[in-house]
Amino acid sequence: MHSHVTHADLSAFAVNKVNVPSETAKSRRTQVAHLRTRLESYIADHPDYDLVKMRGSGSVAKHTAIKTSSDTDIAAYVRAGAVGGVDVDETKLLEWLRDRCVEVYGATKDASDFEISHHAVGITMRVSGLKIDVAPVLYEGEPEDRGYLVTPTGDRVLTSVTLHKDFLNRRRAQAGPQYKEFIRLVKAFVHRAKTEAAAAGPELRFKSFLVELIVAHLWDNGWLSKPFAIDDYPRAFEQFLAHIVMTELKEPILFTDYYEANNIDTCTDAVQVWDPVNPSNNVTRGYSDNDRQRLVTRCSEALDKVNTASAAANKTAAVAAWKTLFGPTFPGA
Structure with missing residues (x-):
């Protein structure tokens, strides 16, 4: 057989044809790690900030991405009470998250580098061309990084990218x-x-x-x-x-x-x-x-x-x- x-x-x-080449994968993860570090450092310096923490998610974080995939994601845990609770309007939530990302980066990136896409905020890295999607997870303090993801149908689904x-x-x-x-x-x-x-x-x-x-x-x-x-x-x-x-x-x-x-x-x-x-x-x-x-x-x-x-x-x-x-x-x- x-x-x-x-x-x-x-x-x-x-x-040869499916796996993301190791250097490309390393480069992607380095850029995602840099973005996470920058956001997390800002959060650490502002204890009352409404962004709580960042976690890598998707196929790149899991090391299951393939060459044809552009799945490079970060989950942004948002203090639910600060944005109107778990049932907040998604459009307003994404606008809020985009504004927070712009706020963190200040004048180091153009406003056009931050774009609201399908259920996420896309951040374009101009040097590499890599686009990282930052998806909001509504967080109410539950352990093990459990929070509510907004699905394509608009539902709020309890999840944990870490688990x-x-x-x-x-x-x-x-x-x-x-x-x-x-x-x-x-x-x-x-x-x-x-x-x-x-x-x-x-x-x-x-x-x-x-x-x-x-x-x-x-x-x-x-x-x-x-x-x-x-x-x-x-x-x-x-x-x-x-x-x-x-x-x-x-x-x-x-x-x-x-x-x-x-x-x-x-x-x-x-x-x-x-x-x-x-x-x-x-x-x-x-x-x-x-x-x-x-x-x-x-x-x-x-x-x-x-x-x-x-x-x-x-x-x-x-x-x-x-x-x-x-x-x-x-x-x-």
């Missing part, structure tokens, strides 16, 4: 560095699948956080009584895709790192994958049954190609099958 395209082949593809990173890093510590690399490979497949879907019709719903949670579920539970094959990427892809195809995403996924299973809110959502930090937050709440079916169908097509590759008579045929998942740059040597 999988003798023509091996774990080493997929790992090499990840290094989300801890959730991921616990499993990476058990599995080794291939755990995050496999997540990046799946994200590369999803990016291509979304691009193809967008060219043909409606959006394919498959958020990055969902990828991370399905991988975590398989690492915790295995698949069909077998451990999750994180040290064999072709087999791990087969397990990942087979899980989606065979369950049709109709089986709830939940975790008990930070709460008991019986704390989960019951619901009738088409897909139920629960936030490991918040038992009231189904991260796939907005997915319709049609979204679920389209995602399952796309993964079924990919699974067929993975199985074709494993049974291929030669490497040329196997590589051709994997190209349908990753595109013409595979194997990317």
